[in-house]
Amino acid sequence: MIPFNKPYLTGKEAHYMYDAVHTGKLSGNGKYTGLCHEFLKKKYGFGKCLLTTSCTDALEMAALLLDIKAGDEVIMPSYTFVSTANAFVLRGAHLVFVDSREDHPGMDEDKIEELITEKTKAIVPVHYAGVACDIDKIMTLATKYNLYVVEDAAQAIESFYTGKDGVKRALGSIGHLAAFSFHETKNIISGEGGMLAINDPQFMERAEILWEKGTNRSAFFRGEVDKYGWVDVGSSFLPSEIIAAFLWAQLENLQGIQEKRLEHWNQYYEGLNDWGAGKILDLPHIPEFATNNAHMFYLVCKEADQRDRIIEKLKEHKVHAVFHYLSLHKSPFYKDKHGDRTLEHADDYSECLLRLPLFYELKGEGIDRIINILKDAEL
Incomplete structure (x- = not known):
């Protein structure tokens, strides 16, 4: 697991x-x-x-x-x-x-x-x-x-x-x-x-x-x-x-923690970039003005159904991946206060963003396993 x-x-x-x-x-x-x-x-x-x-x-x-x-x-x-x-x-x-x-x-x-x-x-x-x-x-x-x-x-x-x-x-x-x-x-x-x-x-x-x-x-x-x-x-x-x-x-121990997390993040990115980036799904984008602290590694799927399929496929292999935020402007508490402005990209991320496991003690072979599950899945 x-x-x-x-x-x-x-x-x-x-x-x-x-x-x-x-x-x-x-x-x-x-x-x-x-x-x-x-x-x-x-x-x-x-x-x-x-x-x-x-x-x-x-x-x-x-x-x-x-x-x-x-x-x-x-x-x-x-x-x-x-x-x-x-x-x-x-x-x-x-x-x-x-x-x-x-x-x-x-x-x-x-x-x-x-x-x-x-x-x-x-x-x-x-x-x-x-x-x-x-x-x-x-x-x-x-x-x-x-x-x-x-x-x-x-x-x-x-x-x-x-x-x-x-x-x-x-x-x-x-x-x-x-x-x-x-x-x-x-x-x-x-x-x-x-x-x-x-x-x-x-x-x-x-x-x-x-x-x-x-x-x-x-x-x-x-x-x-x-x-x-x-x-x-x-x-x-x-x-x-x-x-x-x-x-x-x-x-x-901040420096050591950060080095290990960046190592994990880069392993995900290098393992998935040639296979999926921009074609099957999208990988994280780091603007030129920003650095990456490896807080999370996420995928942006092409549609909500694709995300659901990935979550289920990983679950079958005992890997726990999660989606993230739901747009606050559509929340039960605030939707009537927001008005009628459409926030299309926020909604896209709500429906399509998926977070993969990333923590200090995650092993390299575990990341390779996750990468291979994704590559073998029919997405």
């Missing part, structure tokens, strides 16, 4: 969690939280890092920081996970969905401007599969119309974007705010977990207050105020030291 995903343990998670327990500091914002913050900020150039209990929480913090209110409009792709949308719906926003690109499931950057109105407050690009949107185009629009950009970088740890200026920047370091996930299906994991990156200085102080349940507790412990109290809205967004300790073991 080849599962779709298997969480990878480096071997140090339990040791660091044991250490956290015996320091007597189990609640958040302790030793291991600090180690993770410093590592991520230094490596990727984020303005400020705050670990969260999930990427969902990071997105909800972003919506609070932007002071999203009823009547505000937020532009985002339809082809994304529901957390991207929920964070802003919870604050009363009206969602304006953008279609996907023809060559990639990410949002079509050239279709954003026509959707901007006087009510638009933010654009939320999702770096699908860890592959960058054309963030220069998005930031240019944000500057032109005085909008905020929140990068949904849930899948984008160790992914980069090269702009028109030739500078290579980490995804999540470019928008005003960015949200990451460390869910067990991601490259770097803590079971559940996430992070908010704050790149615009105007949000840094308030972000810490929201993170600490609406109090200035962090400033108190740094000796910046003589007592702390309730100064703003907020919630319990920060994770415990147990989660941070687990994450630290993963971050220490």
